[in-house]
Amino acid sequence: MGLYAEQVLPRLIDRMCGSSGMIRWRQRTTAGLEGQLVEIGFGTGLNLAHLSTSVTRVYAVEPSAAALRLARRRNPDFDARVTHVGLDGGSIGLDDESCDAALCTFTLCTVPDPLRALSEIHRVLRPGGRFHFLEHGIAPDGATARWQRRLDPWERRLADGCSLTRDPLTLVADAGFTVEVVRQRYAKGPKPWSYFTLGHATKV
Numbered sequence: 001m002g003l004y005a006e007q008v009l010p011r012l013i014d015r016m017c018g019s020s021g022m023i024r025w026r027q028r029t030t031a032g033l034e035g036q037l038v039e040i041g042f043g044t045g046l047n048l049a050h051l052s053t054s055v056t057r058v059y060a061v062e063p064s065a066a067a068l069r070l071a072r073r074r075n076p077d078f079d080a081r082v083t084h085v086g087l088d089g090g091s092i093g094l095d096d097e098s099c100d101a102a103l104c105t106f107t108l109c110t111v112p113d114p115l116r117a118l119s120e121i122h123r124v125l126r127p128g129g130r131f132h133f134l135e136h137g138i139a140p141d142g143a144t145a146r147w148q149r150r151l152d153p154w155e156r157r158l159a160d161g162c163s164l165t166r167d168p169l170t171l172v173a174d175a176g177f178t179v180e181v182v183r184q185r186y187a188k189g190p191k192p193w194s195y196f197t198l199g200h201a202t203k204v
Helices: 003-017 020-030 065-074 114-124 142-158 168-174
Strands: 035-040 055-061 082-086 099-105 125-136 178-186 195-202
Touching: 020 099, 020 125, 020 195, 035 114, 099 114, 114 125, 114 168, 125 168, 168 178, 168 195
Parallel strands: 035 055, 035 099, 055 082, 099 125
Antiparallel strands: 125 195, 178 195
16 A cells, blocks of 8 residues: 555545534434444544444454554544454455444445455345445436546546446445435535435345
């Protein structure tokens, strides 16, 4: 990992994804999660403040040591709540059916192989386990989608692989989850980056 990806980008993402406008989105995404939770794309721990006390342990999948340091500084009880178990979601160091819930926010856009990461989440979740996600992705209107496709090569270079054109809902369904709750709409900000999908899904 280069200096930009390791040191600069985690701080930029922390600023952009940690704004006050994101609080309600995160609250809705994390609502109802409980038990042993695995989170891919843990980042700087922005979701920790919104998890209920029913979440007994967080297993963090995160490639950036700088992001984890920021998370530790932000959360005094970090070491009592969080265990680092993997890097990009392609291989999660947990046993089959060992987690009650899973979470990812703004991660499926960036992981090298989103279907593999989702398959790993599916593997470590117990039957009936909950998977909640919040992602940006391909827009439903043609004009914005065309801009997303034009900008995507630059976005991938500048944002460490982040893509504007993935469809998170299709990816989650293709990985074998049953999606039960979906909210899709534009959030505040430039349209190519702000078409959000919030979903609650279950491993049947």
